[in-house]
Amino acid sequence: MTLPNEDLLQIYEYMLLTRAVDDRIDLLFKQGKIEGVSFSSLGHEAIAVGAAWALGPDDVVAPLHRDLGAYLVRGITPRQVLAQFLGRRTALSRGRDGNTHGMGDLNLGILGYVSPLPDQLPLTLGAAMAFWVRQEPRVALAFFGDGSSSEGAAHETLNLASVLKAPAVFICENNQFAYSTPTKKQFAIENLADRAAGYGIPGVVVDGNDVLAVYDVVHKAVERARRGEGPTLIEAKTMRMRGHAAHDDAFYVPQELLAAWREKDPIRRFEAALRQQGLLSDELAEEIASRVAAAVDDATTFAEKSPFPEGREALEGVFCDV
Amino acid sequence: MEVTYLEAIHQALEEEMHRDERVFLLGEDIGVYGGAFKVTQGLLETFGPRRVIDTPMCEIAIVGSAIGSAMMGMRPVAEIQFADFMACAFDQIVNVAGTSFYRWRAAVPIVIRAPSGGGVRAGPFHSQNPEAWFCHAPGLRVVVPATAYDAKGLLKSAIRDPNPVIFLENKYLYRRIKEDIPTDDYVVPFGQAAVRRKGSDLSLLAYGAMVHEALAAAEVLEQEGIDAEVLDLRTLVPLDEETVLASARKTGKVVITHEASRTAGFGAELAALIAERAFDYLDGPVLRVTAPDTPVPYSPPLEDFFRPDAAKIAEAARRLAAY
Ligand SMILES: Cc1ncc(C[n+]2csc(CCOP(=O)(O)OP(=O)(O)O)c2C)c(N)n1
Ligand SMILES: [Mg+2]
Numbered sequence: 098m099t100l101p102n103e104d105l106l107q108i109y110e111y112m113l114l115t116r117a118v119d120d121r122i123d124l125l126f127k128q129g130k131i132e133g134v135s136f137s138s139l140g141h142e143a144i145a146v147g148a149a150w151a152l153g154p155d156d157v158v159a160p161l162h163r164d165l166g167a168y169l170v171r172g173i174t175p176r177q178v179l180a181q182f183l184g185r186r187t188a189l190s191r192g193r194d195g196n197t198h199g200m201g202d203l204n205l206g207i208l209g210y211v212s213p214l215p216d217q218l219p220l221t222l223g224a225a226m227a228f229w230v231r232q233e234p235r236v237a238l239a240f241f242g243d244g245s246s247s248e249g250a251a252h253e254t255l256n257l258a259s260v261l262k263a264p265a266v267f268i269c270e271n272n273q274f275a276y277s278t279p280t281k282k283q284f285a286i287e288n289l290a291d292r293a294a295g296y297g298i299p300g301v302v303v304d305g306n307d308v309l310a311v312y313d314v315v316h317k318a319v320e321r322a323r324r325g326e327g328p329t330l331i332e333a334k335t336m337r338m339r340g341h342a343a344h345d346d347a348f349y350v351p352q353e354l355l356a357a358w359r360e361k362d363p364i365r366r367f368e369a370a371l372r373q374q375g376l377l378s379d380e381l382a383e384e385i386a387s388r389v390a391a392a393v394d395d396a397t398t399f400a401e402k403s404p405f406p407e408g409r410e411a412l413e414g415v416f417c418d419v
Numbered sequence: 420m421e422v423t424y425l426e427a428i429h430q431a432l433e434e435e436m437h438r439d440e441r442v443f444l445l446g447e448d449i450g451v452y453g454g455a456f457k458v459t460q461g462l463l464e465t466f467g468p469r470r471v472i473d474t475p476m477c478e479i480a481i482v483g484s485a486i487g488s489a490m491m492g493m494r495p496v497a498e499i500q501f502a503d504f505m506a507c508a509f510d511q512i513v514n515v516a517g518t519s520f521y522r523w524r525a526a527v528p529i530v531i532r533a534p535s536g537g538g539v540r541a542g543p544f545h546s547q548n549p550e551a552w553f554c555h556a557p558g559l560r561v562v563v564p565a566t567a568y569d570a571k572g573l574l575k576s577a578i579r580d581p582n583p584v585i586f587l588e589n590k591y592l593y594r595r596i597k598e599d600i601p602t603d604d605y606v607v608p609f610g611q612a613a614v615r616r617k618g619s620d621l622s623l624l625a626y627g628a629m630v631h632e633a634l635a636a637a638e639v640l641e642q643e644g645i646d647a648e649v650l651d652l653r654t655l656v657p658l659d660e661e662t663v664l665a666s667a668r669k670t671g672k673v674v675i676t677h678e679a680s681r682t683a684g685f686g687a688e689l690a691a692l693i694a695e696r697a698f699d700y701l702d703g704p705v706l707r708v709t710a711p712d713t714p715v716p717y718s719p720p721l722e723d724f725f726r727p728d729a730a731k732i733a734e735a736a737r738r739l740a741a742y
Contacts, residue, residue: 132719133540184540184718192718195542212544213504214476247475248507275476277452283475349451408724411716 100150100312102376108150108308109371110385112142112364115166117393118175122182125397126343131182133195136162140306140338143363144270145240146170147311148333151319152206152238157224159208159217159239162197163270163337167240172205175396185403192406215245218254218267225258225265225322236322238266238315244275246289255330259296262327266318269330270305272337277349290332298328305333306363309370335363420602425593427567427600428458428532431574432496434604436466439494442578445472445481446498455500456534456593478507485529486516486583494578495529502535502587503547516583517558530577534590536628536678538726541590542717548627548679548710553585554655554688560584560609561655565630567598569653572607580609589627596631610657614666618648621672621739623732624663624689626652629676635729636736645740655685660692667693671702672739676732681709703742706735 100108119138126135138145145166152158152171160167168178173189181188181200190199190209201209208220221239228235245251246269258265269289273280286292293300299321303314311333318329336358340347371377422430436442443466444459450473453460463471474481478499485495499505505512512531519525537546553559560582564570570588577584615630616637623633630651637647648666652658667673673693675686686707693705708727716722 133542133717134545184721190717192721193543193714193716195540195717198542198544198717212542213507244476247477249477249479275447276455277448278473278475282473405720406718408720411713411721411724412711415713 100309104150105371105376106381106385108146108312109367109377110389111146111166111170112308112367113385113389114169114175114392115142115146116364117389118169118178118396119165121179121393121397123339123343125179125182130401131196132184135182135196135343137339137343138163138165140272140336140358140363141270142166143308143311143367144268144305144333144335147308148238148240148268148315151312151315152236153319155206155235156319157206157208157221157235157237159210159221159237160197161210161217161240161242163242163272164240165197168197168200168207171207173200173202173207175392176399179396179400180403183400183403184405185400186406186410187399187403191410215239215241215248215251217241218250221267222254222258222263222265225263226261229261229263234323236264236266236319238268238319240268240270242275243269243271243273243280243283243289244278247283255292255296255298255328258328259298262325264322264325265328266315266322267328267330268315269332271332271334273354274337274341274350276341276345288332290330293330296330298330300330300332302332302334305335306361306366308363308367421597421599422567423594423597424564424567424570424589425456425458427571428574428588429460431571431578432459433462433465435575435578436462436470439578441492441494442496443470443472443493444496444498445474445485447474447476447481447500449473449498454498456590458588459498478504479511482508482511482531483515485531486511486519486527489527489529490519490525496578497529497531499531499533501545502533502549503544505531505533505549509552512553512559512583512585513556517556520582521558526581527583528581530574530584530586532574532586532588534593535587536589536591537715537722538591538628540717540719540722543714546715548587548677550585550587550655551679551683551685554685558583559656562586562609562653563626563655564588564653565592565625565627565651567596568600569607569613571600572605573609573653575604575606576609579606587627591628592631607653609654610659612653612659612662613651614648614662615651616647616649618646618670620646620670621674621736622648622650622666622670623736624650624652624673624675625677626655627678629678629727632727632729633676633732636732639729639733640736640740643737645736647736660696663689663692664697667697668700671700672742673701674706674708674732674735674739676708676727678710678727680712681707682712684709703739706739708732708735
């Protein structure tokens, strides 16, 4: 499936925006403006943007802490993202939750991220189940990590989704580490996608640093699910390019491994391809870069000027009253 | 030797592993990384990978396998990276660990250590205080140390105890408090509350990080002529009922504080105990200073509003003293 040139350039711009927002988050953390922890999506831009691009407007996605790109593609603004990280009232969680946690918006088809991993998997299956019960041509897509794949919730979800032939797609972002734990201590198989056989569903490995390959594989899985043929397990291989969170210097990650993956940087690769095809000139690249920079500066100003919530607001909204 | 609360816990683990070769550790990121808070740093190097086991992410299997190994004569100490994620292993803790001895006399000498508590801007899933969940489940001991001395001595007791022990470390205290502790072996027995400050006008009952807030409140109250007694419960199951009742009977006025949310929190149990057995001595209502019934919010103004502190405790104490 070849995407129109216009889409390719938009994908490129979203990848750049993802990285620019991520860099700004890193800076704000270092400036002491983000309290607690802060997670980075560096290196995951192709997976998050490519997968989100494959969804239709009525589909639903459950992104995690490495999937900033998916939030942005689905319509969460950089302003909302930075307000969330700064704990402001203007954030989607109004200061109740921090960083990408709790950054959800059902109007945009985004399920807010829950910290116990991978609780998003059964949740996503539930969304797919609603579509299945009502026989709507909609699909739900969940991300989870190589580490999260070891939890019982992952197994239960994949099995039930398979039995129901639920319209769901599960993308495991294998970024080589779960906190400090390397994949060889997480599971004793080479490809997590091989587990799909045990559930009787297709399993596909994809290069997670090739945005069009990710798009392609996810698009096929989404359309398969939409046709009522059931879920797919996709394993996107990539590398976590910063520590687990901002406090972690990742001393346990071999420098050579990082260096090798830096060569496969998903944005530089895609940019080179676009230039080779004559789709991206220097002028256009500059125009896009300055648009991205302006968006991030605007978001920073907005977030920093946004008020903190008042203490008493903590009491509001434990129960739904609408 | 002056050590932090965190170092005291580390020492207890290390010394118990030297003392008893049945003791081993398992959990996520505890070996090479030394634990999310570095409590187990260096233990992999000392004891090797069969006694310090880095597991995949799998709370159910961590707790369940700890239970099974205990039935085979081991003394496992499982770390759950954050107390909030004990919920993921709830079934193993409550249904398996808590009932096995009662049902078929299979003892379960395990310790589940987990960092709990807030005040560190960690949001709803890295700040919870789940002690009441486990106090309500029969068969589990629940330990909530407030000082470095106790953290070490209670953890040693926990490891030597023949029952499943939920050991809730308070992450706010990890590196914030320091004290001189003995270098020779000692234990702090379960079921003995400590009177941290003697007083005659009213009693402040606390545990974990709130002990320090209660002591700070007592200082302020003293300036105002109110003489507060501060009790540190140390263990909730077993509870030192006699020390609690003696203090309530002496002062006739009790303020209970905990970091966990209010409804059906451990404060309710304490209030019921005092109502049942010290009613005749009371000069005022038993008050609770707790977090409200909401998840733990992230943003600083929200969390500051949420979390009990010395000022909130002193305010309640003043109201009660005026009775
Ligand atoms: C049930 C549960 N246990 C432990 C944690 C603590 N924790 C947060 S992220 C993480 C590692 C996640 O690894 P992975 O799933 O590979 O995702 P990655 O961060 O590498 O993208 C851990 C152990 C958690 N969030 N939930
Ligand atoms: Mg990972």
